[in-house]
Amino acid sequence: MNFAFDIAKRIAFNKQKSFSRFIIRLSTAATAVSVMAMIVTLSFVNGFQKTISQKVFSFWGHIRVQHFEAGKALVAEESAIAKNDTVELIIKNQKGVLRAEVFATKSAVLEKQKEIEGVLFKGIDKSYDSTQLHQFLTQGRWLNFNDSLYSKEILVSAPIAGELQIKVNDTVNIYFIGSNGNNSRRKLLVAGIYKTGIEEYDKLFAIGDIRLIQRINDWQPNQIGGYEVFLSDYKQMDSINNQLADKLPTVWAGKTIQQVYPNIFDWLNIQDVNRNVIFIVMAIVAVINLITCLLILVLERTRMIGVFKAVGATNNTIQKIFLYHASFIAVTGIGIGFTAGIGLCLLQQYFGFIKLDEANYYVAVAPIQIIWWQIILVCIITTVVCFISLIIPTLLVRNIKPVKAIEFR
Numbered sequence: 293m294n295f296a297f298d299i300a301k302r303i304a305f306n307k308q309k310s311f312s313r314f315i316i317r318l319s320t321a322a323t324a325v326s327v328m329a330m331i332v333t334l335s336f337v338n339g340f341q342k343t344i345s346q347k348v349f350s351f352w353g354h355i356r357v358q359h360f361e362a363g364k365a366l367v368a369e370e371s372a373i374a375k376n377d378t379v380e381l382i383i384k385n386q387k388g389v390l391r392a393e394v395f396a397t398k399s400a401v402l403e404k405q406k407e408i409e410g411v412l413f414k415g416i417d418k419s420y421d422s423t424q425l426h427q428f429l430t431q432g433r434w435l436n437f438n439d440s441l442y443s444k445e446i447l448v449s450a451p452i453a454g455e456l457q458i459k460v461n462d463t464v465n466i467y468f469i470g471s472n473g474n475n476s477r478r479k480l481l482v483a484g485i486y487k488t489g490i491e492e493y494d495k496l497f498a499i500g501d502i503r504l505i506q507r508i509n510d511w512q513p514n515q516i517g518g519y520e521v522f523l524s525d526y527k528q529m530d531s532i533n534n535q536l537a538d539k540l541p542t543v544w545a546g547k548t549i550q551q552v553y554p555n556i557f558d559w560l561n562i563q564d565v566n567r568n569v570i571f572i573v574m575a576i577v578a579v580i581n582l583i584t585c586l587l588i589l590v591l592e593r594t595r596m597i598g599v600f601k602a603v604g605a606t607n608n609t610i611q612k613i614f615l616y617h618a619s620f621i622a623v624t625g626i627g628i629g630f631t632a633g634i635g636l637c638l639l640q641q642y643f644g645f646i647k648l649d650e651a652n653y654y655v656a657v658a659p660i661q662i663i664w665w666q667i668i669l670v671c672i673i674t675t676v677v678c679f680i681s682l683i684i685p686t687l688l689v690r691n692i693k694p695v696k697a698i699e700f701r
Contacts, residue, residue, distance in 0.1 A: 315584075315585050315589075318585070319584070320625040320628070321625070322577060322578060322581035322625070323578045323581065323621070323625025323626060323628075324625045324628035324632060325574075325577075326575065326577050326578035326625075326674075327574075327626050327628075327629025327630060327670070327674055328628075328630075328632045328633035328636070329570060329633075330570065330571055330574050330633070330670050331629070331630065331633030331667050332633050332637060333566075333567050333570045334663075334667065334670065335633075335637045335660050335663075335667075336659075336660065337563045337566070338663055339659030339660040339661040340655070340658075341560050342661050343655055343659040343661075344490070345557075347428075347654065348553065349523075350427070350428075351428070351488055351493070351497075352552070352553070353520030353521055353522050353549060354523040354526055354532075354548065355520075355529060355546050355547065356518055356520060356546065356547050356549065357383065357392070357518055357521060357545070358371075358518025358544070358545065359518065369399060370397065370518055372509065372512075372517070373515065373517075375394065375516055376541075376544075378541070379519070379540060382536070382539045382540060383519060383521055383536065386532060386535060386539070387532075388523050388525060388528050389521055389532065390523060390524050391521075392519040392520065393419075393420050393520045394417055394502065394517075394518075395415060395416055395502065395516065395517055395519070396414075396505045396516055396517030397412050397414050397415070397505075398412070398415070398508065398509070399412055399468075399469070401466070401467040402456060402464050402465070402466055403465040403466070404456040404457065404464045405456075407455070407456050407457070408456075411496060411497065411498040412497050413466065413468070413499075413500055413504075414499050415500055415503070416435075416501070417437070417501070417503070418443075422434050422435075425486070428487060428488050429447075429486050431459075431484060432460035432461075432485055433483055434447075434483070435483055435484075435501065439501075441507075442501040442506075442507060443500065443501035443503070444478075444481060445480060445482075445500070445501075446481070446483065446499065446500045447483060447498065448464075449485070449486055449487060449488075449494035449497065449498070450485055450487040450494065451487075451495045452494070452495060452498065453482075453485045458482055459482070460482055460483070460485060461481065461482060462482045463479050463480070463481055464479070465477055465478070465479055466478050466479075466498075468508045480500065486499075489650045489655055489656065490654050491650075491654075502516065502517075505517075529548040530548060533548050575674065578622075578625070579681045582618060582621065582681065582682060583681060585618065585621060586617075586618045586682055589614060590614055590686070611683075611686040614682075615679070615683070618678075618682045619682070622675060622678040622679065622682070626674055626675055626678075630671055634662070640658060644658075646658040
C-alpha cells in the first residue's frame with residue numbers, strides 16, 4: 293500500500309480530540325458551503341434566464357422580419373408590406389425555424405367608464421398558434437376569429453385590467469388614429485385577461501385581430517406589419533438572423549427580439565456577472581480555508597515530520613501525506629456541498645418555497661434549472677483548484693529540520 297496515503301488516512305480518520313480536528317471540520321464546512329452556493333447560484337441563474345427569456349419569446353417570437361426602413365427601429369407602427377410567399381418559404385425552410393406568424397401593431401387608447409390607458413394593439417390572424425400564450429391567460433379565453441370583417445374581441449393584460457377596472461366579457465372602447473389622421477373608435481369585447489409577469493410590457497400590449505389594424509390603416513387584406521419567427525433554439529437567434537439577412541429580398545429586414553427589446557436581455561446578462569462574482573468569492577473562501585487548515589495541520593504535526601525525516605522519509609513523501617489529508621477534507625466538503633446544493637435546488641423546484649416580487653424579478657417563484665454537466669464541471673474544477681492551491685503550504689515541510697522538529701512542543 294502507498295505509504296503516504298496510508299499515513300494520511302490514519303491521520304484523517306483519527307478520532308482523537310485536538311484543535312486541528314475543529315479546524316478540519318470548519319474547513320470542510322466552509323468548502324461545503326462554497327460548493328453549495330456555487331451550485332445554487334448556477335441553477336438559479338440558469339432558471340432565471342430560461343424562464344424569463346421563454347416568456348419573452350413565447351409572446352414576441354425570436355426574430356422579427358418586416359419592411360426595411362433605414363434609421364427606423366423595428367418596434368411599433370410598422371410600414372405595410374404585402375405578404376410574400378417567397379419570403380415565407382425562405383423563413384420556413386431556414387434550419388432551426390419552427391414557424392412564422394404574421395402580425396402588425398398600432399398605438400391606441402383604451403377607454404372604460406371615462407378612464408383611459410394607452411396601449412400598443414398587437415394584431416394577429418386566426419392561423420396564429422396561440423398554444424404558448426395560453427399559459428399566460430389568467431381569466432377568460434382566447435380570441436374568436438369567426439366574424440367575417442374582424443374579430444370584435446380583445447385580450448388585455450392584468451395591469452391594464454386593474455387600472456381600468458376591466459373584467460372578462462366587459463365592453464371597452466378603443467381609439468385609433470387612422471392613416472388619414474382621423475380618430476376611429478371601436479367597441480371590443482374583453483375575451484380574456486393575460487399576465488406574463490413582465491410588467492412594463494404587460495402595461496403596454498393588448499392583443500386583437502390584425503384585420504382591425506388593416507381597416508384602420510386602409511391596408512389591403514394581404515398587407516401586414518411583418519412576421520414573428522419562432523426558433524427551436526433561442527441560442528441560435530443571431531446566426532439564424534444573419535443567415536436570413538443574406539437570403540431575404542432587400543425590402544425585408546430582420547432583427548432579433550434581443551435587439552428590439554434589449555433592456556430585459558441586458559438585465560439577464562447582468563445575472564451572468566453576478567454568478568461569476570459569486571463563483572470567484574466562493575472559490576477564494578474555499579481555497580483560503582483549505583490552505584489555512586493545511587498550515588495548521590503541518591504545524592501540529594511538526595514532531596511527526598521530524599521523526600519521519602529522521603528515519604529517512606523524503607520531503608516529497610511527507611508532502612504527499614499532507615496533500616492526501618487535505619484532499620480528503622476537500623473532497624468531503626465538495627461531496628457535502630454537492631448533496632446540499634442539489635437537495636436545496638430540488639426542494640425549490642418541486643415546492644417553490646422561495647418567493648419573489650414579480651414586479652421586480654418578472655417571476656413570482658424563483659425558477660431553478662439544473663444542468664448536470666455544469667454542476668459536475670463546477671465540482672471537478674473546484675477539486676482541481678483546491679488541490680493545486682494545497683501544494684503551496686506543503687512546501688513548508690521542506691524547511692523543517694528533524695532535530696528541531698523532534699524537540700518542538
